[in-house]
Structure formats: C-alpha cells, structure tokens
Amino acid sequence: MAVTKKAEGVGKEKKKGGFRETVLLLVLGVGIALLLQAFVVGSFYIPSISMENTLLVNDRVFVNKLAGAPGRGDIVVFKGWRGGEDTIKRVIGVGGDKVVCCDSKNRITVNGTALDEESYLFPGDFASGDKFNVTVPKGQLWLMGDHRTASADARSHMQEPGGGFISEDAVIGTAVMRYWPLNRATIFTRPETFDKVK
Structure with a gap:
C-alpha cells in the first residue's frame, strides 16, 4: 500500500510540473509574440x-x-x-x-x-x-x-x-x-x- 501511495504522489507532482511548464511556455510565447509585433513585425x-x-x-x-x-x-x-x-x-x-x-x-x-x-x-x-x-x-x-x-x-x-x-x-x-x-x-x-x- 505504501508503495502505491508514493507512486500516486509522484504522479501528481509530475502532473503539476507539466501544467506549470505549459503555462510558463504559453506566457513566454505570448510575450515573445507581443515583442515581435511591437518591435519587429x-x-x-x-x-x-x-x-x-x-x-x-x-x-x-x-x-x-x-x-x-x-x-x-x-x-x-x-x-x-x-x-x-x-x-x-x-x-x-x-x-x-x-x-x-x-x-x-x-x-x-x-x-x-x-x-x-x-x-x-x-x-x-x-x-x-x-x-x-x-x-x-x-x-x-x-x-x-x-x-x-x-x-x-x-x-x-x-x-x-x-x-x-x-x-x-x-x-x-x-x-x-x-x-x-x-x-x-x-x-x-x-x-x-x-x-x-x-
């Protein structure tokens, strides 16, 4: 049982980390697009x-x-x-x-x-x-x-x-x-x- 709970905890941490990365990449992408529109294209x-x-x-x-x-x-x-x-x-x-x-x-x-x-x-x-x-x-x-x-x-x-x-x-x-x-x-x-x- 203890092993299963530990595995579940690791899975949740991975999901949280993946979501944070997605949000960060999305914000970064929007920021780059806005900078390009303002100064380049x-x-x-x-x-x-x-x-x-x-x-x-x-x-x-x-x-x-x-x-x-x-x-x-x-x-x-x-x-x-x-x-x-x-x-x-x-x-x-x-x-x-x-x-x-x-x-x-x-x-x-x-x-x-x-x-x-x-x-x-x-x-x-x-x-x-x-x-x-x-x-x-x-x-x-x-x-x-x-x-x-x-x-x-x-x-x-x-x-x-x-x-x-x-x-x-x-x-x-x-x-x-x-x-x-x-x-x-x-x-x-x-x-x-x-x-x-x-």
Missing part, C-alpha cells in the same frame, strides 16, 4: 483603394519594422497626413532626389530618369494628373499611391506645412508580404525601374 490592414491593384481593400500585409531607411520603390506604412493615421504608400523619392511630373511621355522622372511604372500602376491609370517639380529634403520621402487617380498622397498635401513630404522617422516599417487573402499571398519586391535611378 507588424500586421497592417488595407482600408482604401489608393494602392490598387497592388493592394486591395481588406488585404493584410506584414510590415518589417527593422528594415532600416526605406528605398525608392518600397511600400511603407507610416504615420500619415491625416492626423497621424497609419497610411500605406509607395516611396517614389528619397532625400536629395528631384522628382518631376511629367516628361514628354507623361512619365514621372527621378533625378532625370523616367520611371516605367506599368508593373504596379492601376491598369489604365497614368503617372499623375497634377504637375509637380520637387526636391526631396534630406531625411524626407515623396510618397504616392499606385492608384494615382484615387490616391490622396504627397501631391494632395503640397500646400500644407511640410510640402507633402513625410519624415523617415514617421515610417513604421516596410511592407514585405501580403498574407491575406491566402490566394493572393505574395512577397513584395522593389520594382526594377528604380534600379536605374542614380
């Missing part, structure tokens, strides 16, 4: 048509918060023009770039190099209905939506303080992947046209 929901067809309403993207300074062609989430709301647009120009619209073929040029935007512009859309000629200040970005006729982007804010530019410090991160809906999941790459800009 975030999820962003697309609320508007301004980035069609690259991003559609209700799409969800993962954003890399440790990607460093954004480059031309990157899709970034940032604290935007509308009262600091999270906003998503494409980087067209970085600090020091001269961004002009448009050349004789109605293309945006960056430092004199014409962009071939066909791969990401909304089908049938054009570079811009608004003319502009800006030099991006150091530490700032010139951002535009891919659905130009439906995007309230840098062009819409040129008359405001800041001239429509967004500070690199306002960038939350670079969009790296659309993960929802699953049938449209894709990893984002920088369009090749930006490789030609010097």
